[in-house]
Amino acid sequence: MTPLKLLALDEEDLAVVSSHLQDAVVRVGDLAYLPSQKRFAAVLNRFDWEGVGEGTKDYRRRRTALxxxxxxxxxxxxxxxxxxxxxxxxxxxxxxxxxxxxxxxTLLFSGDVTIQLKVECLEVELRDLGPAWPTSRKPEHPGDGAAGGESPGASGT
Incomplete structure (x- = not known):
């Protein structure tokens, strides 16, 4: 899994960042709004959706800064x-x-938790921070029919 470094400056770019972060997990303590710097930051554990192949159970997560x-x-x-x-x-x-x-x-989390950021313009960066590690579980979504997956909010470590 190649480390990602993405910059989003428009809605299309943001959709790509969003897709890479789907099912990322984050501790509330790893979210920070820094008003004096006009910045909001988070450190998450993102699920490697691009590495999931047909029939594989080689699932991975990676620490990522947003x-x-x-x-x-x-x-x-x-x-x-x-x-x-x-x-x-x-x-x-x-x-x-x-x-x-x-x-x-708007950042939408499971459990109907939301964070809304009022911004001058879109300027978003996603950057992987280190190596990936294996996880035994793949996140599930309603209607997936997958067994043994993570429930929303599970740590996936």
């Missing part, structure tokens, strides 16, 4: 920042333009 720049405000729903060890499973990242290029980025 950075949003030009962030003007951050809000959350159903998230308790004081529960630092709570593990969240990222489902998707989306962007809704308000007064282009500004708008709102």
């Amino acid at each position: 950075r949003f720049d030009r962030v003007l405000a951050a809000q959350h729903k159903d998230l308790r920042p004081d529960f630092k060890d709570r593990v969240l499973s990222l489902l998707a990242i989306s962007f809704e333009a308000e007064d282009p290029p500004s708008g709102n980025i």
Whole structure:
């Protein structure tokens, strides 16, 4: 699995970042809004979806940094920042333009947890931080019919 380094400057780019981060898990304590730097950052364990082949059970995760720049405000729903060890499973990242290029980025997690970032424009970086490690479980989604997968919010380590 080759380390990723992606930059998203428009909605198409963000969709690629979102697809690579589907089912990434993150501790609440590994999320940070830094208003003085206009930045929101997270360190996640992303699932290697591109490495999953037909009939294989060689699943892997990798530590990944995610950075949003030009962030003007951050809000959350159903998230308790004081529960630092709570593990969240990222489902998707989306962007809704308000007064282009500004708008709102939404990070949607399982359990209906959301983080919304008001941004001047899209400026997002995903960067793998180290080697991948094996995990015995593949994340499941409703309707997959897969057995033995991770439930949303599982650590997958």
